[in-house]
Amino acid sequence: MASHFDEVRWVINIRRSLAEEVDEESEVPVSIFNVPKALMSTDPESYVPQSVALGPYHYCRPELHEMETYKLAAAKRAQKHLHRVQFHTLVENLTRFEPQIRACYHKYLHFNGETFAWMMAIDASFLLEFLQNYGLRQGKSAHNYSVLRDVVMLENQIPLFVLRKVLEIQCSSLESADELLVSMLNGLSRELSPFRTMDHSVEIDVSKCAHVLDFLHNTIVPKLDEEEEEEECETSEPGDQGDGHGQSQVPKRLSELWNLLSRIIKALLMSRLVRVLLKFPWKIVSNLPGLIILKQLIKHVFFSQDNAEQKGKPEHDSSQNKNKPPLAEEIAIPSVEDLSKSGVRFIPTNGNISTITFDTNTVTLHLPTVTLDINTKVVLRNLVAYEASNASGRPLVFTRYTELMNGIIDTEQDVRLLSQSGIILNHLKSDAEAAELWNGMSKSIRLTKVPLLDTVIEDVNKYYNCRWNVKARKFFRQHVYGSWQFLTLLAATLLLFLLTFQAFCSVYSCSRVSQNQSLGD
Incomplete structure (x- = not known):
């Protein structure tokens, strides 16, 4: 409860504030x-x-x-x-x-x-x-x-x-x-x-x-105007970030060959003869337990990329959605370990957030060198809090950077790989503590769109999701590993069928019947 003296002082301050002349300039x-x-x-x-x-x-x-x-x-x-x-x-x-x-x-x-x-x-x-x-x-x-x-x-x-x-x-x-x-x-x-x-x-x-x-x-934090950010998004299309050497073109050529092969096979599968054959019996057969996994594999390998391309095409209201904040799932990005296994290299830069780029020709992710010490967590968190409070509609650039680092760092192995690349200079007690620092960073209190970083995240995800081994791993995780109960039932059913067949043969002497039938012929 406020005292009477505090109330009087509050009234005096309010009167004085209202009596002061306001200079808008x-x-x-x-x-x-x-x-x-x-x-x-x-x-x-x-x-x-x-x-x-x-x-x-x-x-x-x-x-x-x-x-x-x-x-x-x-x-x-x-x-x-x-x-x-x-x-x-x-x-x-x-x-x-x-x-x-x-x-x-x-x-x-x-x-x-x-x-x-x-x-x-x-x-x-x-x-x-x-x-x-x-x-x-x-x-x-x-x-x-x-x-x-x-x-x-x-x-x-x-x-x-x-x-x-x-x-x-x-x-x-x-x-x-x-x-x-x-x-x-x-x-x-x-x-x-x-x-x-x-x-x-x-x-x-x-x-x-x-x-x-x-x-x-x-x-x-770099001072990036909205117009400059839009220009960077337009000029950062895959293949426009450098000429590259002959060896750097190999993944691109293989990707183009794979896309061409996928389209040819899809055209064969969608031909008139195949459509006729698929109309009645195969619609039923393809849903049988043994063949449903094969159908999902074909759909995942040959049609997933086309669906992604269709989603990436601009719609009629793209101008309205251009400045809308991204959805929560759009910040999802593979970890450093997964990206490294898929062929992505990590190169440190001497600069700030504006130096973050992804070169699709050399498959290289450029990140600024960041030093972690006992005060880093306080600095990072208060910079994020200041951006969130002082945004006034502007993009939360530094907050988006912390979300990017939080996305690619999941375990101490991710920190170790970035340390070996020279991107993280870790002065904390362990790599596990560094991973906990990034994973403990809270997400933004409001979603924001930073084209400079969102373009990098989109390019990294596009490269990673188009890898054939990634597609295969996702397929087996979704349709095979996730259906272990069905596979167990299928194995048990097959074993029961074999035991029943063995019992039938022991009773009716299947080998003797087969032998007599062959002699009769």
Whole structure:
């Protein structure tokens, strides 16, 4: 139950908020959200800070009060760099931006203006000192690692323009403040980014970044417009991704020969003579227990590919379905082990998600090198949570990448194969722990369509499903292994028939009757 004092303070804050003039041009979008419950329930420790609270969401948690002493010490040290400006002057400057700071938070904040400004000033001083010590000097310790996890959590963010305001006073100019802040954030990104081998020299406008997690997201996730994604889908047709060598054309030629042979046999089977023969007696015979499996095998081998082609043809309403999110089953993709057995090679790339491609000529899946360490799970999960909360209708690119990795990694053997290929740099305790990390990633809270990655998934599935050994394995799994009860009944019936025939012969002397019949002839 809220106290009377809290109710009065709430009314005062509401009146003041309504009395403020609204400037549409300077309106600040919400960027700091509560983690969606669907994600929070899967692994709360990856979203709830364990060492330090930054910002208002976890400020009142008693188990985090121990770090308040360190934050006050950081504020005292920051005061020495304010160029004869008192710390309370910094607080007063931040008070002028209180509406913009509050607007960044999705949750309603019950703090009054003075408390909120002091909180921002102290937390910003602590975060800047941590970024300077860790991002520039790379000061690594067990304590810093625990704080590092909390710094990237979605609910533990403070607006980046607050850091810019503090640095502006320390550096005497906004340009020098931005340069220092970018260098610190780049150092932090090099430590936190799972794509360690990518080029971090890409310039990012820090004035357009909402917070630390948003800056990290901008360094990892490529900026792909919808038009560029559609062009990539159109230009990534099989056979257009390189000329290839003579040896790389062999699987393609064999596939074309197999398709031609399948069509010839189908034409023979569908001829008029065969249709007449199949009309009456074979319709009954083909459904007999012994021949139904053969019929299913012929249908699976010769007609499954044509059915797939018919499904792949654009329909009249394809333009309407173009931007619809994919169905849940469309994310299904074979594991690394299965793809490797079918001839797919895995090649690492030095880049981000935009480097993911599947070359149908060389049967090669290109994936960016990803490093797994003790903080990777927290980084991945909070990036997914930030995308899900801040999507605004945009495709969840990073979320789709995690779903792709979750799809191809099922067991520790899959991780071992990717490690041998140089795609995974595993610094965890075991391959099993790495597999559990990817398999534990929750699916997106809403379905999304990312043409860049969906095209790769579609091409991989198309290649894999057209392999004859894959077709045979699927057939036996569905129609043979799945019908073991029927096969057992058939064997028992056959055995009973043989025993009955043996008993009949023992009674009526089948061999003597057969001998007398031959003598009579």
